Amino acid sequence: MSSTTAAKPYVPKTRVGKVTDYVDSRVGGSGIVKEFGRKIFPDHWTFMFGEVALYTFVILLISGTFLTFFYDPSMAETNYDGSYLPLRGVEMSVAYASSLDISFDIRGGLFMRQIHHWAALLFVASVAVHMLRVFFTGAFRRPREFNWVVGCVLLILSLAAGFTGYSLPDDLLSGNGLRIIDGVMKAIPVVGTYLSFFLFGGEFPGTMIIGRLYVLHILLIPAVILLLIGIHLFMVVLHKHSQFPGPGRTNTNVVGYPVGPVYAAKAGGFFFIVFGVLAAIAAAFTINPIWNYGPYDPSPVSAGTQPDWYIGWVDGALRLMPGTLGDNFTFEFLLPFPWGVNTLSLNVLIPALVPAMIVFTAMFAWPWIEAWVTKDKREHHLLNRPRNAPTRTAIGVAGVTFYCVMWAAASSDLIATHFMVSLNDVTYWLRFLVIFGPIAAFMVSRRISLALQRKDREIALHGRETGRIVRLPHGEFIEVHEQVDDYSRYKLVAFESPEVMVPKPDADGKVSRLDKVHGRVSRFFFEDRVAPVTPREIEASHGDHHEEVAGAKDREAITSR
Amino acid sequence: MADSSHGAPGSSVTVATPGRTPEQFENPGLPPHRPRLADRDPRAEKRAERQVALLFFISILGTLLFFAGYFFVELDQTIARLRLQNLLLGLGTAFAMLGIGVGIVHWAKTLMPDHEVTESRHEIRPEQDRRDAEKIVNDILDESGIKRRPLIRNTLLGAALLAPLPAIAIFRDLGPLPGDVLRQTMWDTGVRLTRDPSGTPIRASDVTIGSAFHVIPEGLNEAEHKLEEKAKAVVLLMRLDPEELNPSPGREDWAYDGIVAYSKICTHVGCPVALYEQQTHHLLCPCHQSTFDLEQECKVIFGPAARPLPQLPIEVDSEGYLVASSDFQEPVGPSFWERG
16 A cells, blocks of 8 residues: 555545444444345255254343243242133242243233244254264364354253243143153162252242252353353354255355345344244244133142253153162162161163263264264364265164164153053153164164265266156167266265275284274275266266267167157 | 175285286266257357246245235134135245245356366364374473463362362252152042043942043042142043952052042153053053053063053942042152152
8 A cells, every 4th residue: 555545534425334334433343244234145945944953042032021021930939810811810830820920910921932932943953964964964074063062052052941941931831841850860879869959948839949950041051052152153153054065065165145234134133933823833832821720739640741852862861760660670779878778769860861972972072073083183164064984874873773762762651542552652652762773763864874875976977867757779779868067076076985994903913902993993984985977987988888878879879850 | 707806905906917907996077068058059058047937936926925914814723714814824824935046046057157176175273283283282381381380280180170160069959859758649548430531430339340541539629739739640541341450468458349549640750541441351551561450559561661560449439429538658650769
């Protein structure tokens, strides 16, 4: 920049310029506009799930704030005198009474409760689906490992937010849910009973728990979620969004639409769409009709109750675990110690902790496990199509199957009553499936991935089937294949297919035990593989496969007629 | 054809002209831009513009619908009216939001430029920065002297480990210690069995064969910690043919003429075992389907519970009412570490 232009003070001419100048010369900001105004975001429908999660969280904050103005978390006894006649005069907690008031006496209160509950269900669902997207496309690989971990923590926090909120109305349904939590907590060795007494402020149910959950639900958990969302998005900007491989898309660029105006419009508009869809659901579909359940009372319980969907898998695991085997073996052990006998309830501890530990440990560690297997330390900004990472995809599908069987088990009684089958048989089948389902799912989905890769190879090599059958002069029938164009073909061949790494002996000619293990794991991952088509193969196939050539000649012959 | 499709590196059909063709496909670059209808046809452009405006107009109508539902639907203590208002508020909001959202997205997709733009990625941080940072951190550590002065380091470490303990200890008063409360319920010698929730006592003659009662101890409704006591003391009362009960030694006099009382709190995680199958004499917990057999002193015959339901010993007082002979002989409800 020459000194003459630098000496001349900048005088804005447009109205936007004047506003910019006014703001920028006081607090800055033109740098942010320069950074973000035209920043490029890649576009793909699967990138939408994270947006849904973010927007539902905003809707949760808005609707939740409204609810806090009318909700009272006190467990003091009161006699209901609101508008819902069937419960008039019934003794209940203030928390439940105020939840009823929100539903019946505050205009729009029921709508806010319903949109809040539906948004919570969608929030956890969209976080989960978003994570599945990230997993199956390999978006967790370097440099995005930390952001994956932040995402895992966000998933756990969204579950915590959901559960603490679920209990607040203090109705019969959520009270029984809390009772189950109390029972599970008491099964924890050594400290369980104390934890329960500290959480509930004494014996279950006590008079403290709702107030404590309320503070967690409206203050602590959302604050941490908000903080982590900030970190999450900061890292997204830092890394720039990943993209699927394709024509023009490389590991060193980002192809997409600029934030202003296209991406901002699409993403901003999408917020209103998510809000609108949730409002439509809340308008038409009742969720958690607490007035049907009545106040919490430790004696009654309704049959066929279900927890909110995201807790279902733990509840299902609790149902699947047998408490006894045969006539004499029980999973409750009495441990003789010098100071007396202690009780270890494995029939509660195993289902409550082990599946969750398996799923979450695998989730948190996966980026490093996979990096160890592939020995791949490069940066990855190009995503995998799930079929192009068959073993990872198969492990993911096995995990989803494991989860879904437990989730189905949370409805074992409803499955039995709706399909008129024996409840015991449903449980036996699900016990079988929770072990063997994931194994079968692993094998089947890996085969499907490999088959899809082979199909891609077929298309890349021989083109797509046109469905036109042509008879050659010597009587043979062939189907005419049409070569795909360069852009479409590139989508089919732009992937890497790692090979099995054989352990190499060191200077002494020895192979360390870890290397041997790594060799075996590497074989497990990459023994069955399909390599991408190379240009050489295409050339060879054009030379070798005379029917292609014949087909092409035929095509000419047919079109020239 | 099958040969070339599995793509195993050793057996692929790569034969021709090594060295002349590249190993991988060249990236062909962005495909040429395909103009949309509105890019070519001014009438289509005008139409898209009108569609967007119409969607925004629908949003305005939605907001009006919300106000109509809010101000003109009077709540009258009926569920039907509440539902109507909820429907109008929800649909109004839905149209208001969807009108804006779909309108903006339609606008972006049809009228805003749809040329894909390429931006290059940069290294997250240049290596030089990393080296500088390493040096700065090392200099800071050196200047602080923390490595050279182990006495300072170790005492600081000890202090820092201890300092958070008060922050944990201060939560001690979140609740009392369990003590013996989990081992005691309101039941005691001579406490009458009464109906839940009314609290009226039950005569042995009221309990016919095949019937079941939900039972609370007399005086529970007036108890100070009603819910806590109820969470432990609720009982199921059933009458079977005395021949179908098979009491174990020492429990022969816990029943009265085929009438038995068992804790209603599941030994699994504490749900009320509220379902009684009269024909099979099974008790079923609706939460996790633990099944208990009354003919075998509520032994677990299915599901995740590991212990039988505790039995409450009962007898009849001089007026013919059912009373407890004592408290439960073991803690009720889910297991806990100290239970023993």
